[in-house]
Amino acid sequence: MATAVKMDEEGKSLLEELQAEIKLRTGKKVTQQEIMTSLLKDAHESKSEVVDSFRESTVPLSEEEREAFHSGMFSSGVETDEDDIDDILYG
DSSP: OOOOOOOOHHHHHHHHHHHHHHHHHHOOOOOHHHHHHHHHHHHHHTHHHHHHHTSOOOOSOOHHHHHHHHTTOOOOSOOOOHHHHHHHHHO
């Protein structure tokens, strides 16, 4: 039993382009439903990537992410000021 899914003009256009490209490169005519099913199977196999693509920006970092970043830091015992950095960067 097929279910209709609404899509905007851009999505429809991209699907049609993909359909034409498959026909051009393989010589096989595939339906848009077959393409969508294939894409969904691929997306299902890499769920975490798909989910992450819908996340908002990773900036600013959460407190947990900040702590994880700083956990690997250590003090060398040498204090560095702006002049030192300028000397290193610009000579």
